[in-house]
Amino acid sequence: MHVNVIPRRLALLMAGLVALALPVAFGQSATASTPSPVTWHVRVGTETPDMAVSAMSFLPRQVWINRGDTVHWTAGSAEPHTVTFLAPGTTLPDFNPFDTTQTTAQGTHRYDGTAYTNSGIIATQPIFTFTKPAASYDLKFTKTGNFTYYCLLHGVMMKGVVHVRAAGTAYPYTQADYNQVGHQQGQVLLARGMRAWQEAKEAHPATGGAVQVGIDGMGFSVMRFIRTHATVHVGQSVSFAVAGPGAPHTVTFGQEPPIPAVLMPSGDPTHYAGGDLNSGVIAPGTPFVVTFTKAGKFSYICAIHDGMGMVGDVTVLP
Known part of the structure; x- marks a missing residue:
């Protein structure tokens, strides 16, 4: 008597599971042709x-x-x-x-x-x-x-x-x-x-008063001053220029102006002896020229991309 109880109960249980599974299986089959969004x-x-x-x-x-x-x-x-x-x-x-x-x-x-x-x-x-x-x-x-x-x-x-x-x-x-x-x-x-950056560095002399501000090509931008360390003498100038349309840049010495004032020029670049000076957004074909009247080392940033490492300095010798 007891020998057949487990098989019978198992058979009933299996039958119940099959009955429950059939609608699910049929439902899955019916919707299989409808793809889920990807x-x-x-x-x-x-x-x-x-x-x-x-x-x-x-x-x-x-x-x-x-x-x-x-x-x-x-x-x-x-x-x-x-x-x-x-x-x-x-x-x-x-x-x-x-x-x-x-x-x-x-x-x-x-x-x-x-x-x-x-x-x-x-x-x-x-x-x-x-x-x-x-x-x-x-x-x-x-x-x-x-x-x-x-x-x-x-x-x-x-x-x-x-x-x-x-x-x-x-x-x-x-x-x-x-x-x-x-x-x-x-x-x-x-x-x-990277290739354009290397070529630009090779084209720029190690000394002198010219600094290229970034490089823009089809599909890429170099977020760096091409010469990060420039050296001139008192009374000489450094010309910061962008090569063409592309990402906007500034040359900002001293305290960074608040937004949106940082996008506009401020200070006197013709007689710079330290302190606050800002180019605003440099337009292609219009270099920002700074004449240094005091010896020292003056650091500057691009106020837009300094967080990406776009910084530089000018050493002014007597």
Whole structure:
């Protein structure tokens, strides 16, 4: 009698489990053809370990996703960027660091291609006036199409494309593919920046009164004064110049002016013997020339990128 009790109970238990499992199994089978939304990852810029050279690019620059998927952008550099989709028919605006529609998040986290949508400032650390940058940004795509987006700070030189196809379309690439391509693209841009930096240092004499302020190329920026240590004599001048349009820079001696005054010139560069002196944002083709009237060692910074190591000094000999 007792020998058959356990098998019978076991049989009943197994039958119950099968009965419970059948709806689940059938439910899973019925929904297996409906793919779950996927989150794709894109890096926003990258940089060398010392933050001297930044790659101004979305990495990778293009992704192919399906409707309902999400793209997750992650800050890859201290140099600030945005992820910005313009409203149809509008043009890329000049960047204004005090325009909150450019520096803070705008729109929802769902995108259908019809409205201005912006991440706000994305960066790995506070920089300049952007004291609380976002570390990442998510956007879910609810409509098919090819959507171009920009970094508002760096304009057409830094743009990407999200290709959105119908839900259920086979993906042409995996996240591993995108990671590999993005890494390769970033390394190419950093290598170009390092090469341009080295060539600029070789082209500048070890002594004399010329200092190049940063370097900007297609897809990269060098956040350094090309000669960080200049030497002149009393009565001589140092000319600080930017080579062309790109990241904004200042030459700031002494106490750094508050924001936004730091963007405007202050002090007298024609007779500098120490103290506070600021170039404001240096325009291409208009060097900031400082004439030194006192011997000593005078340190200066780029007030925008000093946190990235953009500093220098001038030694003035008798």
